[in-house]
Amino acid sequence: MRREQVLELCRALPYSSEETPFGPDELTFKVGGKIFAMVSLGDEPGRLNVKGDPDVVEDSRRLWPQAVTTAPYMSKRHWNQVRLDGTVPADEISGMVRRSYDLIVAALPKAVREGLRT
Secondary structure, eight states, X not given: OOHHHXXXXXXXSTTOEEEOTTOTTEEEEEETTEEEXXXXXXXXXXXXXXXXXXXXXXXXXXXXXXXXXXXXXXXXXXXXXXXXXXXXXXXXXXXXXXXXXXXHHHHSOHHHHHHHHO
């Protein structure tokens, strides 16, 4: 999956917003004010940071050791960085983004989650 496809996927998720709080080379996607994905813009082929269940995060690192590593400055237990170089299949990357989004939504306060539904 290429960077442009990842950007489209993140933008298509309900109530997704984007900003660049860490500078112009890092696009951050949020839901309910919380980060669910970060996509690098200033390098090739690009990188994606996503949150995951700790067991799944570790499995991904074992399956694709050249492309999936710990995400810098993020919890190494919950966040991975994925090189968008074609090593990781597109459906896996899509699943990672969706799981990250779902984890963040599930952790939002009830009032915020309910506000997203209206």
